[in-house]
Amino acid sequence: MDVFWERLGQPGQEVCTLDMERGLTLSGTALAAFEGQPASVTYQVQADPASGVTRTARVTLRLAGAEHTLAVRRSDEGRWWVNDRPDPALDGLDDVDLGVTPATNTLPIRRLALAVGQSAATTAAWVRFPALTVTPLAQRYTRQAEHRYLYESLASGYRALLAVDANGVVQHYEGQWQRLRLEPPDPGDPAISALRPEDFDDIVSAVDGWWGRPVAHLLHRFMFAHFAATSFVVRAQGRPVAFLLGFISPTHPDAAYVHMLGVDPAHRGQQWGRRLYDAFFSAVRPRGVIRVGAVTSPINRASIAFHQAMGFTLPPGDRLVDGIPVHAGYDGPGVDRVVLLRHLD
Numbered sequence: 551m552d553v554f555w556e557r558l559g560q561p562g563q564e565v566c567t568l569d570m571e572r573g574l575t576l577s578g579t580a581l582a583a584f585e586g587q588p589a590s591v592t593y594q595v596q597a598d599p600a601s602g603v604t605r606t607a608r609v610t611l612r613l614a615g616a617e618h619t620l621a622v623r624r625s626d627e628g629r630w631w632v633n634d635r636p637d638p639a640l641d642g643l644d645d646v647d648l649g650v651t652p653a654t655n656t657l658p659i660r661r662l663a664l665a666v667g668q669s670a671a672t673t674a675a676w677v678r679f680p681a682l683t684v685t686p687l688a689q690r691y692t693r694q695a696e697h698r699y700l701y702e703s704l705a706s707g708y709r710a711l712l713a714v715d716a717n718g719v720v721q722h723y724e725g726q727w728q729r730l731r732l733e734p735p736d737p738g739d740p741a742i743s744a745l746r747p748e749d750f751d752d753i754v755s756a757v758d759g760w761w762g763r764p765v766a767h768l769l770h771r772f773m774f775a776h777f778a779a780t781s782f783v784v785r786a787q788g789r790p791v792a793f794l795l796g797f798i799s800p801t802h803p804d805a806a807y808v809h810m811l812g813v814d815p816a817h818r819g820q821q822w823g824r825r826l827y828d829a830f831f832s833a834v835r836p837r838g839v840i841r842v843g844a845v846t847s848p849i850n851r852a853s854i855a856f857h858q859a860m861g862f863t864l865p866p867g868d869r870l871v872d873g874i875p876v877h878a879g880y881d882g883p884g885v886d887r888v889v890l891l892r893h894l895d
């Protein structure tokens with residue numbers, strides 16, 4: 551299970567994987583601030599599958615350009631070692647408590663397995679940040695309701711309510727942390743994916759409307775079958791709303807060519823054209839492509855402006871029409887084109 555916590559009232563975010571397959575393993579990365587300095591903490595804690603007590607904990611703290619590590623382990627007899635040195639002050643304790651994360655609260659919550667209304671005192675091996683010192687910390691957990699615990703630090707009198715899920719994972723830690731519910735993307739939202747041969751029929755029947763003139767004759771089914779590795783589609787509600795059809799030149803392996811790119815008018819101006827080009831550049835660049843070509847019609851000023859915004863240049867043609875270099879008869883008698891060229895860094 552992967553969780554994302556946000557710190558309340560101070561800078562901090564954390565991602566943690568809680569693996570409950572064999573005992574409990576916590577692997578997390580927390581971003582925090584200590585003494586006004588940005589810091590990151592990565593940690594791994596492993597608990598015994600049978601008893602739930604902590605076996606090992608490893609922490610790496612990066613702060614102010616320095617890296618500090620901590621390794622803690624507990625033997626089956628309850629002896630503790632801190633950085634390979636025995637620490638008798640911790641002997642007999644059951645759980646590690648990393649002060650930087652609510653992840654370790656799950657250790658005693660699961661191990662104690664309290665019934666609603668029950669309470670238990672326990673002392674944890676408390677790791678303080680940024681000092682990375684480990685000291686005993688007496689605390690008490692009271693299960694007030696199915697999903698609610700009262701946490702008390704017995705020495706300081708600090709109290710906080712913890713809302714947990716069915717696995718004992720903190721959802722809300724009063725005044726300290728909130729688990730964020732990350733919404734999966736709505737399948738209806740537009741998203742880029744690889745072009746599929748089946749997209750041909752939808753796209754070929756849409757493009758005349760998208761361009762506002764007949765262009766469907768420029769599309770052929772073989773292109774959708776053979777250029778799929780370097781072509782992309784944007785689908786919304788399962789329907790294509792934009793596409794880019796391009797390929798790497800079999801003759802010049804360092805060159806790629808974009809045959810056609812179009813965005814449904816209802817989805818223009820939302821960077822879908824740019825994102826399709828970004829996807830194309832990312833697909834062809836690792837394959838050794840250093841230049842990308844395309845052509846467009848001299849009347850298609852929107853396409854020319856769009857391609858210039860994408861970093862394409864217009865090599866000189868036979869003549870200038872309104873300042874645009876045009877290649878006369880480029881695609882046959884009377885079929886003039888503007889050539890577009892982009893170098894990939």
Ligand SMILES: CC(C)(COP(=O)(O)OP(=O)(O)OC[C@H]1O[C@@H](n2cnc3c(N)ncnc32)[C@H](O)[C@@H]1OP(=O)(O)O)[C@@H](O)C(=O)NCCC(=O)NCCS
Nearest residue numbers: 810811812813818819820821822823824852853855856859
């Ligand atoms: C040209 C077309 C692909 C642009 O798609 P789009 O998704 O609206 O473009 P984006 O939102 O990704 O815009 C990317 C950039 O291009 C610029 N741009 C897009 N359309 C533009 C236009 N008509 N005039 C000037 N600039 C334009 C945007 O300002 C943006 O610049 P920025 O990122 O620096 O702000 C789209 O209008 C279209 O499908 N037109 C009809 C088909 C066509 O002509 N295809 C190209 C030839 S095959």
